[in-house]
Amino acid sequence: MPFLDWVNKNQAKASTDEVPYHLLQQVKTYGEPSENLLIQGDNLLALKALLPFYAGQVKCIFIDPPYNTMSAFVHYDDKLEHSQWLSMVYPRLVLLRELLAENGSIWVTIDDNEAHYLKVLMDEVFGRTNFSANCLWEKVYSERMDARGFSTSHDHILVYQKSSKFSPNQLAKEQNSSQFNCWDDKAQKFYRRRSLRKEGSESRRQDRPSMWYPILAPDESQVWPVKPDGTEGRWRWKEANCIANKHELDFIQRNDKWEIYVKQYLEENPTRPPATLWLNQEVGHNHEAKLEIQALNNMDVFDTPKPERLLQRILEIATKPSDLVLDSFLGSGTTAAVAHKMGRRYIGIEMGEHAKTHCIPRLEKVIEGEQGGISETVGWNGGGGFSFCKLGEPAFDAEGHINPGIKFPTLAAFVWHFETGEPTKKSFETPCLGVKDGVAYYLLYNGILGDRRPAGGNVLTRPVLEILDEYFPHDGPKVIYGETSRIGESRLAAEQITFRQIPYDIKVR
Known part of the structure; x- marks a missing residue:
């Protein structure tokens, strides 16, 4: 597929990721x-x-x-x-x-x-x-009469x-009910007739040769799409459609010739x-x-x-x-x-x-x-x-610090979106934000575990991990966001934990 190029396009593409969150x-x-x-x-x-x-x-x-x-x-x-x-x-x-x-x-x-x-x-x-x-x-x-050109x-x-x-969505359309003056006992609907033979442009046999075929009339005679002037025309429908929807066809005999019409029904709520x-x-x-x-x-x-x-x-x-x-x-x-x-x-x-x-x-x-x-x-x-x-x-300043005005539910919404690509559908009130594709996501921020000191509960320690496992257990991979981690890499790997440091891992992602 061809692409449009212009001066500073690469800069424009990169700017999408660089737009700060507010x-x-x-x-x-x-x-x-x-x-x-x-x-x-x-x-x-x-x-x-x-x-x-x-x-x-x-x-x-x-x-x-x-x-x-x-x-x-x-x-x-x-x-x-x-x-x-x-x-x-x-x-x-x-x-x-x-x-x-x-x-x-x-x-x-x-x-x-x-x-x-x-x-x-x-x-x-x-x-x-x-x-x-x-x-x-x-x-x-x-x-515009004053237009140039x-x-x-x-x-x-x-x-x-x-x-x-x-x-x-289909749009509503108007139907003139007075035109629908025929009654179909089987369908229990009024209908009007429209010629099965194509009229107007591209209505000749050579325009659509496959649409030139005979249809059996009620007296077993063959009806061809011949125009009133005797030239060869064509049908609107393919032969297979005529066979499958024969109940929607009307056969009218005039001057010893059969004319075939399609039934157009009067609908209660017609659309187009x-x-x-x-x-x-x-x-x-x-x-x-x-x-x-x-x-x-x-x-x-x-x-x-x-x-x-x-x-x-x-x-x-x-x-x-x-x-x-x-x-x-x-x-x-x-x-x-x-x-x-x-x-x-x-x-x-x-x-x-x-x-x-x-x-x-x-x-x-x-x-x-x-x-x-x-x-x-x-x-x-x-x-x-x-x-x-x-x-x-801005949610984050130039140095990557989190705006002090951001509360836990707001940052939780950012984290959930970064990790899953989905919007938040709830008000976040616990450190466990949810599970997506078998992975549980946690956020330690703003004293969510009850410790209201500035950094209280924001650091992943062994006691904090025990609390998470007890109150918000998950048997599978976990992603935990926090200020820092004091648990060794081997223990994190054994617990299937990926630790991400806030705010830096949020800004990078």
Whole structure:
């Protein structure tokens, strides 16, 4: 597979591992207590801070990164040189991949300036076989008459899955029930007829020779897909399908000739697969998005919002209620607002001050039951809540010392994630963090064994090991983190213990 190369690519790849871990500091809760988070801070640092708690848990990621259009933006520095833009995007994509669930998907909006480079870059990060679709969103409703050359009407939405476990949801479709005027006694359903003979383009015999074959009519005569003008056509179905699904065929005799139809049944909840062309009549356009923001904050309209209907379509395809949604370029807060109204859990990350001036007020109005955007469509009447957080201090300083503000459960979450790649699913209250693949993991820190002296209980000694064996026994390999060990290497080997010193072994790993 070809790879994209640019100046300082190796530095960009290495920067992912070098991103320091920061603590998340909860500032205030709005509305009812919930799992929803709005984080103000650099999204690269925030994504790394989320890893120990959310790795592999996010069902849908939507991001609308700066487009690198070489034009001035009030809220973003979008005027980046091409290689700088790629170096900005790459480490963020790597961390987003780690947060994505195995059956999850990531959706990225971008225009033609970087779309094709981004496609190759995402092939590298997510794997080319995990490319799902390139959806085209019609972002305007008319041409720009002042455009020089072409008037651009669309943006790209690149869709990648974490693995083959991702399956897009079907979308609802309308059926005109008046057209379904035939009744099937066996199926107990109304249906309409659709010609089995292919019509329109590629409907000739030479277009699909294998689709030219006879079908036996009720009177045992042979019916061929001959067009009304007498030329040879073809069937829609393969011969094996006709044999296997003959009960779905209708034979109608007109003017001494048999015509064959496929039964299309009237469904109670008809669906269709999602298409890749998204017209603005269906999912909104840029002007609609700005009007939505104006209704919420007419003093300072955000430059590049996305319409709520666009995010609604994405979440309909990619998620179900209670799934976790992440947007690390939250902007004006559209993703969080739509997720809130649709009953999804969400995490939104925004660096600028408009995390406070735009996102918080918008989500407060959502909680109050505002009726803009998709509210009426989804029956939104208010409720719920979210927590506003900021990035706190680094978990480890430049010398490798642990931040004194880190408590045992937080460091335990880091250790568990480092060792297993999994997020924490519980509140750690004992030195035994859990067992993964037959290996038990322990952490001696912050006086977890009851000794509240600064280094009390943080050192692996024979008495401490006896306590661990008595109260948290494990018959198999153990990994024990602590300040230092005073047990010899031979004893550690005999007990199947791997000792790791904190904080150094954490930072190295």
